Amino acid sequence: MKPAASRLRWLLPLLLLAVWLGIGGALGPFAGKLGEVSTNDRAAFLPQSAESTRVNDLQDSFRTSDTLPAVVVWVARDGSVAAQQRAAAARALAEAAEVPGATGKVSPPLPSEDGMALQGVVKLRADLGKKLGPAVERIEAGARDVPGTDVHVAGPAAAQKDLSEAFAGIDGILLGAALGVVLLILLLVYRSVLLPVVVITGSVFALGLACAVVYYLAERDVVRVDGQVQGILSILVIGAATDYALLLTARFREELAVHGDRFRAVGAAVRGSFGAITASAATVALGLLALLLSNLTNNRALGPVGAIGIACALLSALTFLPAVLALLGSVAFWPVRPRHGTLQAGDGDEGAAESGSRGLWARIARAVDRRPRRIWAATLLLLVAGAAFAPTLDARGVPLNEIFINDAPSAQGQRVLGEHFPGGSGNPAVVIADAGRAAEVIAATRKTEGVATAVPMTASGRPGSEPVVVDGRVLVNVTLRDAADSDAAKETVVRLRDEVHAVPGAGALVGGYTAQQYDTQQTAVHDRNLIIPVVLAIILVILVVLLRCLLLPLLLVATVALNYGATMGVSALVFTHLLGFGGTDASVPLYGFVFLVALGVDYNIFLMTRVREEALLHGTRAGTLRGLTATGGVITSAGVVLAATFAALVVIPLAFLAQIAFIVAFGVLLDTLVVRSLLVPALVRDIGSRAWWPVRSIRP
Structure with missing residues (x-):
């Protein structure tokens, strides 16, 4: 080879490596800065066109300033509240009005009907940010001065504090857990010291690039980021980048053993895996972008953010990794280096340990070859049995006391509040109507079954005063008898809407927490019915082209x-009978579908592209068996890596992320070990x- 050509072969990998080192150094810190542009305001993630969202927007005109109420609850230890305790509570509330961040507006202590508890409301500024937690803690500390009582703080301010604390470790704890799990698995898979570090470095560089792009767009309000989206982005990029790296390095190892020359091996590996990796990334990215069709803002937020992450993972796998492999050659696999001439093209076990795994997958391939119909029938029956339980998954929302896995203080406070006051206390429904029809609307509200009280908003904050009129409208706070997150409360909201909508000329609208939950649930059903067929169509088109x-x-x-159906069925059983969840977030089934179907088809893409490649040389039967043997180790390793990275989401103590973690982890393993390993090869072998079809046949 000419010296100029030889120098060029070294120059391109060095240049790519330098570019990625620059990206890592300059953009890596953005993985920790993304929280600066994220918002955990639940009001920002409501259905765009729902009635409760319109009410939320109209409420802004009734607020002199944005506030977050903190509801303080005192429960008497001896069974009944004494006069001196009520006086002490009044003093504590007055002191709470002076807490930094408080608006100065507090309610008097109100006794419960059973006489065992008191409650008071302290309004805090909504723009406190990191100062919200200390403000709530100061209020709770002052409230403990009431003798003979147990104190709890509930309401939106307390919930926001706990939510912020739950996401506080998302940059460090979650990322560290995910990378640690991936590194351990890679060490076991490769039995190499250097290559796992290279793969992890490529994943971190991809994540830094993705976070920088998302940060730039979020800062300009092009995309929206919350803690959930931020956590899923980290897991998605690390998992996808590692999966693509496993496929490419496995093919490089095989080609290195065939060709010997590192540059020829890298070129052959990229050519051999480019179609599968690109199709895989396109499937996931387009599946995520389909979430833009959702009417739920948090779903729409995940779509472009996740697609950006997948694009960055793909870019890293096809540029950074080949460059490093070309520079390292067989040293990357030290101490178990592949030797030139030990394999013929197509004979390698992609990515797993040498003889043991190759023997295992060869035995599985022979079993599929001997009894294909029995194997696909048995696995099909197993999946159908699991899918039969899918309709039992309760996706009507997570109860307030289950939002946090570790029973956060705000959840405890809300539970105690519901024990002594009407269930909807602290989370009232809101009715906004024309001021000229206010009396009729209030009367219709109070006669609605399930309504405890209906009090119009007044300037003084005291009942009986003149209602505040803004732009010709009045606002009525409605306390429901049942807990705000219960099915009974949602049914009350439906009845309430029927009653107030029937008042002629009132233009009445019903919103508030319970209405938001109901509207979110209804919108989620609509989104699933719309987006699932779109995602399936996208995947089908990509597979047909590939x-x-x-x-x-x-x-x-x-x-x-x-x-997916079998996974949701098993999840329904596990969530209800093992983990004790009272329900799942309305978005969980859709998230589970997008991740499982888009990511699950990846492994079938990796398998069937290799099967097609081998079938062109050896025929369909031999191609299926050779493809399964060759890809068995690497795809199983990729599935375990992806399942482990999503399982890392459980370090964030939120029920939504824990449920997503289980669904994706279990579903990916089921897909990797059953669908891709047994069902698909057995079907292809039998057919x-x-x-x-419609190609007549693939002949050698």
Whole structure:
């Protein structure tokens, strides 16, 4: 080879490495800065066109300033509240009005009907940010001066404080847990010291680039980020980048053993895996972008942010990693280096340890070859049995006392508040109507079954005063008899809407926490019915283009959809009977579908692109068996890595993320170990060359 050409072969990898080192150094810190542009304001993630969202917008005109109420609850230890305790509570509330961040407006201590508790409301500024937590703690500390009582703080301010604390470790704890798990798995897979560090470095560089792009867009209000989206972005980028790296390095190892020359091996590895990796990334990115069709703002937020993360993972896998592999050569696999001439093209075990795994997957391939129909029938029956329980998954929302896994103080306070006061205390429904019809609307509200009290907003804050009129409208706070997160409260909201909508000329609207939960639930059902077919269509088109046939893509889409159904069925059983969840967030089934189907089809893409490649050389039957043997180790490793990274979400103590973590982790393992390893190969082996219809056959 000419010296100029030889220098060029070294120059390009060095240049790419320098670029990525610059990206890592300059943009890496953005992984820790993303929290600066994220918001955890639940009001920002309501259905865009729902009635409760319109009420939320109209409420702004009734506020002299944005506030977050903190509801202080005192429960007498001896069973009844004494006069001196009530006086002490009044003094504590007066002192709370002077806490930094308080608006100065507090309510008098109100006794419960059973005489066992008192409650008071302290309004805090909504723009306190990190100062909100200390303000709530100061209020709680002052409230403890009431002798003979147990004190709890509930309401939006307390919930916001606990939510901020839950997400406080998202930059460090979550990222550290995910990277630690991935590094351990890679060490076991590669039995190499250097290569796992290279793969992890590529993942971190991809995450830094993705966070920088998202930070730039969020700062300019192009995309919206909250703690959940931020956490999922980190997991998604690390998992996807590692998966793509596993596939590419496995192919490089195989090609290095065949060719010997590192540059030829890198080129062959990139060419051999480029189609599968690109199609995989396109499937996930387009599946996430389909969330833009959602009417829920938090769903829409995840779509572009997740797609940006996948694009950065793809870029890292196809540029940084090949550059490092070209520079390191076989040293990357030290101390177990592949030797030139030990393999023929197509004979390698992609990515796992050498003889043991190759023997395992060869045995699985032989079992599929001997009894394909029995294997696909048994696995199909197993998946259908799991899917039968999917309708039992309760996606009507997570109860307030289960939002935090560790029973946060705000959840305890809300539970105590509901024990002694009407269930809707602290989270009232809100009715906004024309001022000229206020009396009729209030009368209709009070006669609605399930309503405890209906009090119009007044300037003095005291009942009986003249209602505040803004732009010809009045606002009525409605306390419901049942807990604000209960099904009974949602039914009350439906009845309340019927009653106030029937008042002629009132233009009445019903909002508040319970109405928001109801509207979110209804919107989530609409989104699922719209987005699921779109995602399936996207995946089908990509598979048709990639595999250049129709029947096999249809089978693959059907298998991953069935895997999703089985996963949701098992999740319903686990959530209810093992973990004790009272329900799941309305967005969980849609998130689970997008992640499982888009990510699950990845492994079928990795398998079937290799099967097609081998079938062109050896025929469909041999190609299926050789493809399964060759990809078994690497795809299983990729599935374990992805499942482990999503499982790391449990370090954030929120029920929503814990549920997503279980669904994706279990579903990916089920897809990797059952669908891709047994069901799909057995179906293709049984159908034979007809699987490539409408192509007549693939011949050697």
